[in-house]
Amino acid sequence: MPDGPTITTIAEHAGVSIASVSRVLNGLPTRPETERKVMRAADELGYVRNAVARSLKSRRTHQIAFAMADIGNPVYLAMVRQIQPVLKTAGYRLVLHSTDAVVADEIDVLRSLGERYVDGLIMSPIRVTDDHLKMIENARAPVVIIGLVPDGTAVDNVRADSREGVRLAVGHLHERGRRRIGFLNGPLDTVPGAARDAAFREALEECGLPYDPALVEVGDFYREAGAQAARRLLERDGDVDALMCANDLIALGALDVLRQYGKRVPQDVAVVGMDDTDLAAASWPTLTSVSLGSAERGRAAAQLLLARLEDGGRAPTVVTVPPRLIVRESTLETS
Amino acid sequence: MPDGPTITTIAEHAGVSIASVSRVLNGLPTRPETERKVMRAADELGYVRNAVARSLKSRRTHQIAFAMADIGNPVYLAMVRQIQPVLKTAGYRLVLHSTDAVVADEIDVLRSLGERYVDGLIMSPIRVTDDHLKMIENARAPVVIIGLVPDGTAVDNVRADSREGVRLAVGHLHERGRRRIGFLNGPLDTVPGAARDAAFREALEECGLPYDPALVEVGDFYREAGAQAARRLLERDGDVDALMCANDLIALGALDVLRQYGKRVPQDVAVVGMDDTDLAAASWPTLTSVSLGSAERGRAAAQLLLARLEDGGRAPTVVTVPPRLIVRESTLETS
Numbered sequence: 001m002p003d004g005p006t007i008t009t010i011a012e013h014a015g016v017s018i019a020s021v022s023r024v025l026n027g028l029p030t031r032p033e034t035e036r037k038v039m040r041a042a043d044e045l046g047y048v049r050n051a052v053a054r055s056l057k058s059r060r061t062h063q064i065a066f067a068m069a070d071i072g073n074p075v076y077l078a079m080v081r082q083i084q085p086v087l088k089t090a091g092y093r094l095v096l097h098s099t100d101a102v103v104a105d106e107i108d109v110l111r112s113l114g115e116r117y118v119d120g121l122i123m124s125p126i127r128v129t130d131d132h133l134k135m136i137e138n139a140r141a142p143v144v145i146i147g148l149v150p151d152g153t154a155v156d157n158v159r160a161d162s163r164e165g166v167r168l169a170v171g172h173l174h175e176r177g178r179r180r181i182g183f184l185n186g187p188l189d190t191v192p193g194a195a196r197d198a199a200f201r202e203a204l205e206e207c208g209l210p211y212d213p214a215l216v217e218v219g220d221f222y223r224e225a226g227a228q229a230a231r232r233l234l235e236r237d238g239d240v241d242a243l244m245c246a247n248d249l250i251a252l253g254a255l256d257v258l259r260q261y262g263k264r265v266p267q268d269v270a271v272v273g274m275d276d277t278d279l280a281a282a283s284w285p286t287l288t289s290v291s292l293g294s295a296e297r298g299r300a301a302a303q304l305l306l307a308r309l310e311d312g313g314r315a316p317t318v319v320t321v322p323p324r325l326i327v328r329e330s331t332l333e334t335s
Numbered sequence: 336m337p338d339g340p341t342i343t344t345i346a347e348h349a350g351v352s353i354a355s356v357s358r359v360l361n362g363l364p365t366r367p368e369t370e371r372k373v374m375r376a377a378d379e380l381g382y383v384r385n386a387v388a389r390s391l392k393s394r395r396t397h398q399i400a401f402a403m404a405d406i407g408n409p410v411y412l413a414m415v416r417q418i419q420p421v422l423k424t425a426g427y428r429l430v431l432h433s434t435d436a437v438v439a440d441e442i443d444v445l446r447s448l449g450e451r452y453v454d455g456l457i458m459s460p461i462r463v464t465d466d467h468l469k470m471i472e473n474a475r476a477p478v479v480i481i482g483l484v485p486d487g488t489a490v491d492n493v494r495a496d497s498r499e500g501v502r503l504a505v506g507h508l509h510e511r512g513r514r515r516i517g518f519l520n521g522p523l524d525t526v527p528g529a530a531r532d533a534a535f536r537e538a539l540e541e542c543g544l545p546y547d548p549a550l551v552e553v554g555d556f557y558r559e560a561g562a563q564a565a566r567r568l569l570e571r572d573g574d575v576d577a578l579m580c581a582n583d584l585i586a587l588g589a590l591d592v593l594r595q596y597g598k599r600v601p602q603d604v605a606v607v608g609m610d611d612t613d614l615a616a617a618s619w620p621t622l623t624s625v626s627l628g629s630a631e632r633g634r635a636a637a638q639l640l641l642a643r644l645e646d647g648g649r650a651p652t653v654v655t656v657p658p659r660l661i662v663r664e665s666t667l668e669t670s
Binding site: 094284 | 396398400409412415430433443447452587594617619
């Protein structure tokens with residue numbers, strides 16, 4: 001039995017009906033003014049909504065988790081900036097996990113859905129293991145995956161089209177007269193790394209250019225790794241006239257190194273990034289980048305999750321966001 | 336009564352003792368190999384640790400929240416990179432909130448501690464209202480504040496010394512012969528904005544320089560706001576020979592604008608940022624910046640929270656991390 005305030009005393013204190021207090025405390029839609037009155041009265045009276053007791057009844061926490069692979073990569077910030085307002089409007093608070101792409105940590109987050117501290121999860125893994133797929137398909141709460149999962153996986157899924165994105169970028173460089181196009185990629189055992197590697201080979205072929213392994217470096221999706229990869233490539237081959245980079249962080253690392261080597265961008269070497277993050281527009285020179293629609297993907301993921309929470313019986317949906325090439329200074333001048 | 340797997344069936348399946356299963360499922364220290372066996376067996380048998388039932392008993396969620404003011408500011412990333420491993424080693428998972436410095440959202444996070452979805456909270460507010468202080472002192476779980484709270488507030492608190500930091504920066508610019516030092520600040524109704532404003536005036540006085548309101552611009556702590564502030568200042572006063580910026584994002588915006596105005600950095604205008612984020616070392620030219628010890632502050636906050644979880648009766652502790660000036664290209668050449 002409660003010996004503190006009850007919904008009756010809160011209703012009296014707030015000057016609203018008992019039904020309104022009940023609606024607010026159960027997280028149901030209420031007029032903002034009513035909600036404010038109730039919450040203020042509840043605070044003043046020292047009322048604590050007990051999540052444990054409440055969860056037993058409603059099984060809703062009004063929280064959604066987003067598990068990002070790398071909190072330092074602004075592509076995820078662009079997603080958060082879309083996911084958060086969509087969820088907030090629907091009455092959900094967003095909690096974030098940064099997994100550093102560690103598979104065990106991602107599995108742990110998926111497992112923790114059984115603990116019901118959130119009502120659903122959006123996850124953006126860069127490696128998708130069998131363990132992921134098993135946990136995703138048997139998850140104890142709705143899950144939306146941003147990224148490529150095998151066709152037929154029973155999960156709501158938002159995809160980019162990085163293959164078409166790489167084609168746009170390589171085609172653009174070829175049109176601008178570049179013939180010795182280098183490629184700085186992330187690990188090939190990641191979904192984006194593998195997809196971009198295959199796409200780069202295809203795109204060269206479409207342009208009638210040969211694939212030269214001496215122009216390809218595999219590193220990681222971080223700025224410093226991009227710098228190291230660019231340095232290795234330039235030490236081996238001084239004649240590269242363009243660099244296709246598997247994300248913007250790699251491209252920024254490459255710009256740093258090109259500056260150290262006295263190479264002018266784009267006159268000597270044109271550079272293209274991927275993800276079109278805030279950093280691309282803010283770099284010097286500004287960076288041509290393939291937008292993979294991170295904002296749209298974030299928004300779509302939030303909307304799919306809300307739809308799933310409304311109707312658990314919907315068929316799994318796949319949304320693919322098309323890429324766009326955003327041309328800036330790093331490829332604009334002709335050589 | 337459970338009709339699914341029990342700790343007995345899990346113990347049989349995993350080939351370990353019932354006591355070991357109990358320890359693992361209750362989150363007590365166990366040998367990693369045993370934990371792996373138990374978790375694998377639990378997964379294979381479809382056992383779900385029910386957080387609701389478990390919380391009723393142990394009242395531990397093994398999660399800690401960190402509420403950041405701006406997920407796009409790398410100063411918080413530097414903190415996350417320290418907080419996460421410290422907590423992980425102690426068996427806690429980190430969940431993040433991005434509040435965009437919206438007071439109502441911060442109050443909501445503090446209130447939600449009553450719902451026990453985390454065992455504790457680290458918060459870094461940039462405005463500290465009376466509502467914050469009331470919620471902090473009456474919080475339903477341990478709280479650590481990164482940032483300045485009024486002396487005597489009953490909370491564990493990690494502080495920077497931005498006053499000394501501004502003094503170091505202005506002194507450095509003065510030593511390098513700069514006499515018309517501009518100041519690009521964030522909002523004066525924020526704790527860091529107000530502290531840095533007072534510190535800038537004091538620092539000028541120490542150097543024997545007059546305070547000239549025409550050289551001061553107040554904007555916000557974002558890159559684009561920094562660019563706008565720099566533009567306003569340069570339009571009004573073409574003779575400024577140094578810019579002290581209240582954080583690195585403001586400084587990066589200023590670098591963009593100086594480049595547009597054809598001003599050389601540091602020959603024409605020297606620039607200093609604050610927070611010494613990853614972006615300072617990666618900008619062009621590299622940015623002299625005042626380190627306010629974000630990594631140390633993150634680590635200290637995590638350690639204070641763990642100590643508080645061990646011993647709720649400890650006296651509130653204040654840790655102040657001293658600043659350091661990191662000199663880079665943006666102030667290095669003499670004019």
